[in-house]
Amino acid sequence: MKRLMLGNEAVARGAYESGVKVSTAYPGTPSTEITEFIAKYEEIYAQWSPNEKVALEVAIGSSISGARSICAMKHVGLNVAADPLFTVSYTGVNGGLVIIVADDPGMHSSQNEQDSRYYARSAHIPMLEPSDSQEAKDFVKEAFNISEKYDTPVLIRLTTRLSHSQSLVKTSQPDEVALKEYNKDATKYVMMPGMAIKRHVVVENRMNQITEDASKFVLNDASYDDLEVGFITSGIPYQYVKEVFPNASVLKLGMVNPLPKSLIQDFCSKVKKVYIIEELEPIFEEQIKSWGIEVIGKDLLTVQGEYSANLLKEKIKNEDLNLAAAETLPGRPPVLCAGCPHRSIYYRLNKLGKHATGDIGCYTLGAIEPLKGLDTCIDMGASIPMLHGIEKARGREYTKDWVAIIGDSTFVHSGITGLIDIVYNKGCSTVMILDNSTTGMTGHQDNPATGVTLKGEKTKQLDLPLLCKSVGINRVRVVDPFKYKDLENAITEETSIEEPSVIIAKAPCQLLDKHSVPKQNYIDVEKCKDCGMCLKLGCPAIKKSHGIMVIDDTLCVGCNLCIGVCKFQAIKKAGVQ
Amino acid sequence: MNTKNILIVGVGGQGTLLTSRILGNLAVDLGYDVKLSEVHGMSQRGGSVVTHVRYGTKVYSPLVEVGEADIILSFEKMEALRWKHFLSAEGKMLVNTQESDPMPVITGSASYPTDIMEKLYADCKEVIEIDGVSIAKELGNIRVVNTILLGLLAQSMDIPKDQWIEAIKLTVPEKTIDINIQAFEKGYYHGINLNREV
Secondary structure, eight states: OEEEEEHHHHHHHHHHHTTOOEEEEOOOTTTHHHHHHHHTOTTSEEEEOSSHHHHHHHHHHHHHTTOOEEEEEEHHHHHHTHHHHHHHHHHOOSSOEEEEEEEOTTOSSOSOOOOTHHHHHHHTOOEEOOSSHHHHHHHHHHHHHHHHHHTOOEEEEEEHHHHTEEEEEEOOOOOOOOOOOOOOOHHHHOOOHHHHHHHHHHHHHHHHHHHHHHTTOTTSEEEOSEEEEEEEEOHHHHHHHHHHOTTEEEEEOSEEESOOHHHHHHHHHHSSEEEEEOSSSOHHHHHHHHTTOOOBOTTTSOSSSOOOHHHHHHHTSOOOOOOOOOOOOOOOOOOOOTTOHHHHHHHHHHHTTOEEEOOSSGGGGGGSTTTOOOSBOOSTTTHHHHHHHHHHHHOHHHHTTEEEEEEHHHIIIIIHHHHHHHHHTTOOOEEEEEEOSSBTTTTOBOOTTTTBOTTSOBOOOOOHHHHHHHTTOSEEEEEOTTSHHHHHHHHHHHHHSSSOEEEEEEOOOGGGOOSOOOOOOEEOTTTOOOOOGGGGGOOTTEEEETTEEEEOTTTOOOOOHHHHHOTTOOEEOTTOO | OOOEEEEEEEETTSSHHHHHHHHHHHHHHTTOEEEEEOOOGGGGTTSEEEEEEEEESSOOOSSOOTTOEEEEEESSHHHHHHHGGGEEEEEEEEEEOOOOOOHHHHTTSSOOOSOHHHHHHHHOSEEEEEOHHHHHHHHTOGGGHHHHHHHHHHHTSSSOHHHHHHHHHHHSOGGGHHHHHHHHHHHHTTTOOOSSOO
């Protein structure tokens, strides 16, 4: 029977059918659901790791010990895991090792749109790219076969559109896969120069062999029809090609690294005009052109964002689609939810005139109107060392107007090393950990600080205050962000002193509480002076309607933050006169 | 069969995803090839969201293109206008008239347009509007707005009513089945004079 599955769910099914024993990840849109779906299979041990580097290293250990292992992350997560990635290419595997990386063309939920195929090329690792959910499942199984046959880790590239699209999948029974025997072998698993030099030769031979075999892989499929115009493509863009050019010849690359050179040469010799359709970077195009083959690619098509069927119609068919233009309307950017504990932080920082280095998570939304509470956002963990850099460049007096903002999960991911750096190098920065007891933006995953595992079991809870103290921070204080006087005092005091400090603003994500029926606040129109102070909170539940300030009772959760902001006591709890 | 293109749009958190999944699974039951494209992650936090549903004999792209939607179901009034250009010349616009102010409107840097319905009626061949929030309040449960909208969508689709009701039973919590079926009927018979109460 076939059923609809998200691309990410299909990957999870593929892992199950491949007999995977160990699955690891750090959550990151658009890859998160892969590991959430895997965790539902009792047969597979699945875990969140503190970050992607740790996740990959756990999977490498499991693979070397003889078990099929899978590790998933988003594109920027692979930057974090790049260190083990480049060297596991040298060691190869024992049990199959498959690394899933989900790129985000169009940046639906990311800070850049890097193309992970470059990693496959530079680390000399085979990479597959499916074009629908069925292939997502099938390619995982094929990846494990390739991994074990050629003694190599295998990357699978997804994109947001594949991860978060549903299409039909036919499932099958899981394969019985026994653990492989482990044999101690320093020449393979201890990568010191003497051994690694020899392994580099193995890597080169392996990739040459795969390149030769790739032209025969069923993953790479050449179908010939109209020989005037043809396409070389992979992944989701293949679907756009088929949509627009049903009769064209198409070479669909299921393996995007290494490229099947002889198959491509053969295709291009038979088809007169060949277009390369690849989202993001011209990776196929540059390689194919370097072989002296004339193809058309990025001269016509952008390196930015997602492609579409209409884009191909316009750029390749030169069709004038005469499309209606989009209306010019007020934008609707994502916002901090009504009742979000982060809102209070930014409101108070604004009031105190503080700048903030920021980080990656829901709280990044505090950067936009009207809170505008962040100065920077670069990567996971960057807020803390960046503030230290500002202090070292401009002095402590200057940074008395600054704090670093980071979430609980991001702090564990890669904030702690920045904090150690501050202590070690005699910095005085104030770090605010916004502890909302979850990994929020990716949809509420547990992490070491929540004390619950991916499988929902209780575990030792990471004690954030104790952790900060143990690295040498003497001044650690925990505040409730909804108690605004405590919060203000904490920020004022900690930023004025000559030693490093940590303020942990602790209040759970409002969305975690799904059961309570909150009492909504209301605005007493008699008392309201229309000063607009409450609008500065950027709460989606407070708005002006027909000239008067109102609270939307379908959105308000009764966090009461607005009550403390109103100078005229015009905002009241439901039922209170 | 030619591929059917449906766009379900709204504001993150309104339940557009669930509605599209119910529709997608019904199309599977009818034996069609189906693709759904969803929005997860950051945009879900109160941002503008869209789900694409395509079904037919063979579906390649998971995306409905500009000018190709047979139906747009909008959970919010301004979002209908934002996605209007996706509608085909023959397409049908279904609009929940609920207004949700985006942050630029809340902060006063932009105004909520006042001519949305005029523009929709001027540019779309067929528009059906519904005040889902008022109907839900009448039913005594504000959370059933999306089931009312599901009913409205069902009215415009050639999928038997019984199958929609079965899908609702499988999707909603057991103790809310009755009120959700009532809500579905309100949407399904919206604008249709049956000379009886539904």
